[in-house]
Amino acid sequence: MKFKLFFFIVFILSIFLVFVYHDDFLYKKDIIKIIKIKTIEESSSKNSLGLTEKYYQKEITGIYTNGKNKGKKSTFLYEETFSSVSTEQYKVGDKVIIYNGEIEGLKRDFIISVLLSIFILCIYLVGNWSGLLSLISVLFNIIIFYVGLFFYFKGINLLLLCILESILFSMISLLLSNGFCKKTIAAVISSSLCIIIIVVLLLIVIYFTNYSGVYFNELQYLTVPPEDILLPELIIGSVGAIMDVCISVTSLFSELIDKNKKIKKDALKKSSKQLGKDIMSTMSNVLFFTYLCSLLPIFVLAIRNGYSISHFVKNNYSLEITRFLVGSIGIVLGIPVSTYISLKVWEVKE
Numbered sequence: 001m002k003f004k005l006f007f008f009i010v011f012i013l014s015i016f017l018v019f020v021y022h023d024d025f026l027y028k029k030d031i032i033k034i035i036k037i038k039t040i041e042e043s044s045s046k047n048s049l050g051l052t053e054k055y056y057q058k059e060i061t062g063i064y065t066n067g068k069n070k071g072k073k074s075t076f077l078y079e080e081t082f083s084s085v086s087t088e089q090y091k092v093g094d095k096v097i098i099y100n101g102e103i104e105g106l107k108r109d110f111i112i113s114v115l116l117s118i119f120i121l122c123i124y125l126v127g128n129w130s131g132l133l134s135l136i137s138v139l140f141n142i143i144i145f146y147v148g149l150f151f152y153f154k155g156i157n158l159l160l161l162c163i164l165e166s167i168l169f170s171m172i173s174l175l176l177s178n179g180f181c182k183k184t185i186a187a188v189i190s191s192s193l194c195i196i197i198i199v200v201l202l203l204i205v206i207y208f209t210n211y212s213g214v215y216f217n218e219l220q221y222l223t224v225p226p227e228d229i230l231l232p233e234l235i236i237g238s239v240g241a242i243m244d245v246c247i248s249v250t251s252l253f254s255e256l257i258d259k260n261k262k263i264k265k266d267a268l269k270k271s272s273k274q275l276g277k278d279i280m281s282t283m284s285n286v287l288f289f290t291y292l293c294s295l296l297p298i299f300v301l302a303i304r305n306g307y308s309i310s311h312f313v314k315n316n317y318s319l320e321i322t323r324f325l326v327g328s329i330g331i332v333l334g335i336p337v338s339t340y341i342s343l344k345v346w347e348v349k350e
Contacts, residue, residue, distance in 0.1 A: 009124060
């Protein structure tokens with residue numbers, strides 16, 4: 001049955017990929033498929049640091065795949081740089097979007113669809129139905145997120161919405177992946193309690209520091225004060241890590257109690273503590289490198305153009321470091337909180 005379902009999923013995903021590759025008719029903008037690329041001019045220039053950048057003037061020939069010009073051949077001039085900082089490098093066979101007679105960018109939906117299909121197959125092979133249910137939980141969470149945005153634009157406080165959404169994210173994700181059981185109840189209560197504790201801690205820290213040391217450079221284009229967005233962002237950004245820790249601890253309790261109904265509280269606490277030691281560093285590293293890589297391209301570009309590491313980190317990474325610290329606090333809090341809640345849910349005796 002498992003293999004039949006697997007091949008059925010493969011069949012559905014194959015049809016999906018074929019459709020996405022030929023979905024050009026859904027686009028309002030023109031799309032061409034590149035059949036020829038010719039370099040007509042090449043130049044280079046040096047900046048104040050002596051670094052050389054090469055520039056290319058290219059003639060791109062393609063065939064329209066949608067719109068009133070479908071099937072017709074056309075040629076476009078396109079400027080490309082060697083570093084591709086502000087331009088893209090195209091190759092024959094690529095599909096690109098045309099806007100106002102100029103190449104706007106690569107049509108990427110097929111690439112994303114391939115990655116999504118691989119992800120779906122992997123998550124089914126590893127998690128079976130539970131894996132597929134976790135994907136459904138992601139869809140539900142996306143819907144909840146957009147509903148929250150709707151209420152925000154109606155004037156509801158964003159922080160309150162994010163707290164409620166974070167709790168709902170935890171409930172839906174854990175219920176769909178584990179079902180309604182003691183493990184899920186303990187994990188939902190633990191993650192919700194951790195979220196509330198983090199909110200209180202952040203409010204206290206913000207009250208005494210007034211965001212000193214945090215630079216809002218990447219939020220400079222907001223039409224509202226950055227402070228109004230930062231706190232909700234920190235909360236939502238830490239939800240996933242908190243859920244992971246809480247479900248790990250409660251799953252441990254569930255397994256140990258199922259195997260030994262007479263297990264003592266001290267033994268469970270000891271096991272939970274050991275698990276916490278094992279996952280704290282790895283989970284914190286996951287958060288650190290996740291937030292680190294978000295600015296890595298800009299970091300490399302800045303260093304290449306003469307910025308010092310300390311100057312760039314101070315002005316650009318302070319917000320990422322704040323996100324990392326908040327998430328890490330949530331991870332650490334999740335271990336004792338979920339241990340305490342699990343002991344209460346399972347009513348473990350001394």
